[in-house]
Amino acid sequence: MISLYNTDAIEWLKTLDNDSVDLIVSDPPYRVQQHGSSGLSGIFKTKTGAEKELNSKLFQHNEVEVTDYASELFRVLKPDNHCYIMTNDFNLRNFLNVFTDVGFHFTKLIIWDKQNKIANPYYMQQVEYILFMSKGRTKQINNCGTSNLLSISNMENKNNDHPTEKPVELMEILIKNSSKEGDLVMDPFVGVGATALACQNLNRNFIGCEIDKKYYDTAMERLNSGLNDFFE
Numbered sequence: 001m002i003s004l005y006n007t008d009a010i011e012w013l014k015t016l017d018n019d020s021v022d023l024i025v026s027d028p029p030y031r032v033q034q035h036g037s038s039g040l041s042g043i044f045k046t047k048t049g050a051e052k053e054l055n056s057k058l059f060q061h062n063e064v065e066v067t068d069y070a071s072e073l074f075r076v077l078k079p080d081n082h083c084y085i086m087t088n089d090f091n092l093r094n095f096l097n098v099f100t101d102v103g104f105h106f107t108k109l110i111i112w113d114k115q116n117k118i119a120n121p122y123y124m125q126q127v128e129y130i131l132f133m134s135k136g137r138t139k140q141i142n143n144c145g146t147s148n149l150l151s152i153s154n155m156e157n158k159n160n161d162h163p164t165e166k167p168v169e170l171m172e173i174l175i176k177n178s179s180k181e182g183d184l185v186m187d188p189f190v191g192v193g194a195t196a197l198a199c200q201n202l203n204r205n206f207i208g209c210e211i212d213k214k215y216y217d218t219a220m221e222r223l224n225s226g227l228n229d230f231f232e
Helices: 009-013 049-058 070-076 092-101 168-178 194-202 213-225
Strands: 002-005 021-026 077-087 105-118 125-135 149-151 184-187 205-209
Touching: 002 194, 002 213, 009 070, 021 070, 021 168, 021 194, 070 077, 070 092, 077 092, 077 168, 092 105, 092 125, 168 194, 184 194, 194 205, 194 213
Parallel strands: 002 205, 021 077, 021 184, 105 149, 184 205
Antiparallel strands: 077 125, 105 125
């Protein structure tokens, strides 16, 4: 069962029952640094005209804060189950503080090596971060031999449907390690569908939503076609 909705994530989460999903894997909106500055781009509305223009070019819906949804994720996740949240170095401390404040237990920081570099005047950016957390006791992952450094290219088969695409292969590693066939996986920020596609490939049930109609339509097309060589 794959259920995907074109709606606002914050309102949609409120409709879900307590302790109703087995695993959360998501790449939510977050602040990004441009060229090493502390300015915002891509996700959040800002006060300067230049940043507003840049935001509007990347995302139509860009006003979500981590405090808007962290407690809802904790509420809907079943006890003693896992949650993976993606972020960057700029937001790492804030995300970690917010998620632990609402009750999540932080277990491990996973590093995704994207195998391509982004220009920066300080150090070139090549990695993103994944917070590996649990609600209650942290149970063992299915493949304990998995490294916390995941080297998966985000360039092969890359398309222009979404500016912050994630490889389906990356999502599959997390899902295989923290669920079993038939479990229900949830992603409230689906983008163009990597988490849903990974669940489809791995025989997991999936529920999620995407507010942007263009991204939602792309995700549905990918799911209906059965293609798995795209990125979120």
